[in-house]
Amino acid sequence: MRPMLAKTGDISVLGKPGYIYEPKLDGIRALFHCGKTVKLLSRNEKDMTERFSGIRVPLIHAASCILDGEIVAYDRRGNPDFNLLQNGGEAVYVAFDIIEKDGVDLREKPLLERKQILAKTLTENATVQIIVYTEKGKRLWTVMKKRKMEGIIAKKKDSTYQDGKRSESWLKVKLLKTVDAIVIGFTHSKRRISSLALGLYDDGDIDFIGKVGTGFDEAFITQFLPKLLRSSTSKRFAELPKDVVAVVPRYVVEVEYLEVTPDRKLRAPVFKKLREDKDVNECRFPV
Helix, strand or coil: CCCEEEEEEHHHHHCCCCCCEEEHEEEEEHHEEEECCEEEEHHHCCCCCCCCCCCCEEEECCEHHHHHHHHEEEEECCCCCHHHCCCCCEEEEEEEEEEEEEEEEECCCCCHHHHHHHHHHEEEEECEECCCEEHHHEEEEHHHHHHCCCCCEEEEEECCCCCEEEEEEEEEEEEECEEEEEEEEECCCCCCCEEEEEEEEEEEEEEEEEEEECCCCCCHHHHHHHHHHHCCCCCCCCCCCCCCCEEEEEHHHEEEECCECCCCCEEEEEEEEEEECHHHCCCCCCC
């Protein structure tokens, strides 16, 4: 099983009938296997059980189940903070779906029925929660804007769970423009990592979409530079500026930006986070 994915939507979905709305959480997507075997698996099937061992197995009213949700860390305002999660903040698993219970596959059941099963199956604890949802999308959107959170996810009430697929039944509506881009190089003229060179796939090739040099700190540089150095290569996977040290495209980062220019470069990009849960072949045009 791989998590169901959302397509990009816009605010026109906020008033449509037949949807529920949830906050978009800034964390790491994971399937939580609870029962005799306990595992936290990322969307690309990396085992994160040991890494997030502080997440305690919740009381479940079943012999076993598989939950879908997001691993987050909350800041003082109660907002999910990815940097805090990456730097030792207390991890919390927020469940928003259940796809198996007692060995029974629930993926063909409609979303609201799965939500009801989830509520009856799981008892929350300090490190495992159930997400709150609403039918009032515009009101939730206003709250997300005030709290400066990422946005919302709109989900069709009767949608089945389409694992591994990006479906129109789930739509992510972001307050900010972001893109998940491939790291294809770096520069080091002013500090150990001055900027990251970014790319996206288009018709089987990687196109260079610009460099990002703001948004990451020395702690990130210390952690990420050894990985870049191990990945450095003489082969250039796109047409890169001369000052860029090319790397094998194996890492994905999320970047916030103002717009895409006519020559398909990101304007005013800001680094947000390393996407360990995403594969490079998912990073494609259009932005």
